[in-house]
Structures are given as C-alpha cells and as structure tokens.
Amino acid sequence: MADKDVDDRWRGAAAPIVVGVTDDGASDPAVCWAAKTAARRGRRLRLVHGLDLVAVHSALGAYDVIGKGPTEHRRERGVQALAAARRLANALAPDLAIDLELSEANPVRLLTDASDSAHMVVLGATNGVGGVGHLGSVLFAVTAHGRGSIVVVRDAVADARARPYGPVVVGVDGGEASADAVAVAFAEADARRVPLLAVHSWSDLRFDCPAVLPDTFGGADFTSIGHRVVAESLAGWPEKYPEVEVIRRIYLSNPRRHLRQWSKTAQLLVVGSRGRGGITGLVLGSTSLFLVQRADCPVMVVHPH
Template structure:
C-alpha cells in the first residue's frame, strides 16, 4: 500500500465537499450528489458560483458592465443560483451545514484553486457528448487541473435509493495515479458499505473490438502477470478496510471499454488522473476522458498529491 500523507488540508475535518453550480439541470444533479456525499462524510457543503466578470465584460462590452445596475444584476443572478442550490441540497439533509460563495472569478480557476483544500470537488455533466469539448470549458479544466478528487456526475445518476446497493468500481493499472484511485475507491466503498470491483486490462488496445480477440486472458503467463499487477496495487488496503469485499476482474485489453461496461452496474467509477504510459503533460488520460464523456454513473478522477501546488 502506497504511503499517504495524513496532514493534508483536504483530509482535515474542516475540509468541505465543494460543488459548482451555474443554475443548470446538470448542476442541480451535482448538488444533490454532493449533498449526499457531504452528509455521508459528515462534512460541510460548499456551493460556489463564478461570475467570470472578465468574460462578461468581453461579451457585453466594458461600458455595459459598468453601467449602474448591470453588475448588480449579474451578482444577483449568481446569488440566486447558489441560494437555489442550497435549498435543493437541504431536501437531501435539512440539517446539512452549507456555505455559499459567489466570486467574480472565472469558475474553472475558482474551482481549481479551491480544490487544493476541498475534501472533494463535484461538477455536473449531461448527455452523451460525442466531443469532449462539448462538455464545457469549466468541466474540462477542473477534471484536468484540479487537485485531489474531482467527481463528475453524469446523466440522471445521483447517489440515492436503488444506486446504494451497487458496487464501487476502480481502474487498476499499476501507475502512481492508480494508487490514488485505489485509495479513494476503498474509502468510498467502505463508507457506502458496498463491494469494490477492481478492474484491470493488461493491454490498452481494444483487441476484442478491433481483431476479435477474446475478452479473457488465455496465456497463463500473461494472466499471472496481470494478476500480479492487481495484487501489488491492492496490497495492504484489504487490511485497512477489512469489511470491504473486493472482487478482482482481469481482462486482456480495453480499459476504457471494460470500465464503461462496468459503469452500467456501478454507483461510482474511480480512475486516476493519468494512467500508465500517459504523457507527462497530459493531465487527464484517455480512459478518464472516455469515462467523463460516456460513463453511465458518476466518475471520480483521483489526482495524486504530487500534483498539488
């Protein structure tokens, strides 16, 4: 089990679950998920909205923004967004401690900066986007550059009712960011009292799709090597979380395909911010990209502490 610092600000009891809102339906789903998470973690919920006055000035013209009443209207709309989000969060837990913030900053910069001390950051996404950029610049920026754990709430998924019996799924790839994902996944599975499915694909290629290769690993040496990767990355965590039932699933290839399939029957999928073979400058890997675009349940991107600045 990799060593992890215990004194990091996001692990303090005062670290909040943070959620961004822009008044959209997708943001509302994120607020519900975040409120459930804050209740489960016994943490404050911090609801934030960035006004992005610089962008507003570019869109409306500097003169228009300085006209009396225009700036006040922009601020009032932001205040309405966070007030509505707070009211929605209280439908989950009327006693939940909630803090709201309306900032003049760009929302992506605001969330990235706050992610350094937040317990986790939650954002909403809707639809099955065919292009990652269609999910929005804020979502793109925060999932790639955020620190700690960033959750993207997809589709109609929340964390309630029938979803509570579903497992947590984690992508295991032997990388350092894989260590961060495993740590986050065990904690989530333990808090939810649900099984953990550890998924590993030996090859990044979709051989099963492109060449008709079988999903299972037939070569015993390759199978043993794949199992060894999983065993090494999970080592020690079963001792720390003895009540978590872990199921290991090893496939020949296609990590994106395997995790997307598992997302159909999971309440949360957890992956590292950049997997094995990822370029140093690529802050969100191809598997994370695919899940954020197409997963059938919420996705947690676990960034390593090394990325904190």
C-alpha cells in the same frame, strides 16, 4: 466504519465537499449527490459560483456601466443559482451545514483552487453524446487540472444515485495515478459498506483474443501478469480495510469498454487522472476522459496530491 470516519490521506475532517453551481440547472445532479454524501459523512457542503467578471469587463468595457449592466445581471443570476442549490440540498438533507460563495473569479480558477483543500469537488454536466464540448469547458478544465478527487455527475446517470448496494469500481493499471485511485476507492467502498471491484486490462489496445495479438506479444501470459499487477496495486489496503470485500476482474484489452460496462451496476467509478506511463504534460488520460463522458454512474477522477 461510518461515512464520517472515511480515511482521506489528503484532507482533514473539517474539509468540505465543494460543488460548482451553474445558473442553468446543469449542476443540480451534482448538488443532490454531494448533499447526500456530505450529510452521511458529517461534512459541510460548500456551494460556489464564479462570475468571471474580468472576462465580462474585458468584453464590454464602458458599456457595462450604462444602466443595469450585464455585470449586475450576472451577479443576480449567481445569487439566484446559489439560493436554488441550497434549497435543493436542504430538501434532501435538512440538517446539513451549507456555505455559499459568490465569487468574481473565473470559475475554473475558483474550483481548481478550492480542490486543494476540499474533501472532494463535485461537478455536474447535462446529458449529451459525443465530444468534450458536451462537458463544458469549465468542467473539463477542473477535471483535468484539479487536485485531489474531482467527481462528475451527469444528468444521464441520475439512476445511479438509486444504487445503494452497487459496488465501487476502480480502474487499476499499476501506475502512480492508479495507486492514488486505489487508496481513495478503498476508503469510498468502506464508507459505503459495499464491495470494491478492481478492474485491470492487460493492454489499452483493442483486441479480444490472443490469436490477434501482435507478434511481439506472442506467448505473454496476460492473466498472470494482470493478477500480479492488481495484487501489487492493492497490497496493504485489504488489511487496512478488512471489512471491504475485494473482487478482481482481469481482461486482455480495452479498459474503456470494461469499465463502462461495470459502471452500469456501480454506484461510483474511480479512476486515476492519467493512464499507465503517466505521460508528461498529459493532464487527463484518454480512458478517464472517455469515462467522464460516457460512464453510467458518477465518476471520481483522483489526481496525485
């Protein structure tokens, strides 16, 4: 199946791929990744930049109207950033249809609203090690609150763009969010004509052998349970995508470690927005958050829609 024929349950064929463009170059890897994806799928690329002028006016008040104020400087930087992003995208895909949007809105609101009708929203992040701060508040908020598929491409994982034969890896835990991730992962693997690797860990806890299991878990056949969870989660999809080779990997614990390890050879890692149990009020599961920061390939966070 060609990329442009990807089955997306939530988006029409005309839905664009949206990229949040920054004025500091952090979004460049996202622009490159999105441009190639849009070109292969015959979709428009929509590059957006939010100025957040309400915040500027609140902070500066009357000072902003004296001379060529910060608002005008911010607007000029936004125009330049969008123009640079378009040049970058056109260099990779000369025939790609590209739309530019410079908005006065807050970028979080702009991108979150865009995610409701986009094929996917793609965000970039600069390299960094450690906490959420390295992602940036806008990226974290959109990844947590967006709808549909949100892809994070960090500059540290640029090499993953050169893995055309790497598998699509999906985290499977049996929950509702995981089910949505599985659906999207099958479509992505089919579009890319690569295998789908389904990874399941019996427990989110950290232990490596049954001998150290808590007494309440003693005797549990985690391998059989894991295979059953994966089989139930994947049910129906292999028939819909018969050309997708499915590989299953079952582990005892620590899904973060195993998913990150598989991300070293994957071209895309797909995860649900929340972990098993779907805790009310939890906008982004701990495993998903960890992988967005640490995975060695682009990460697609799939939200229930």
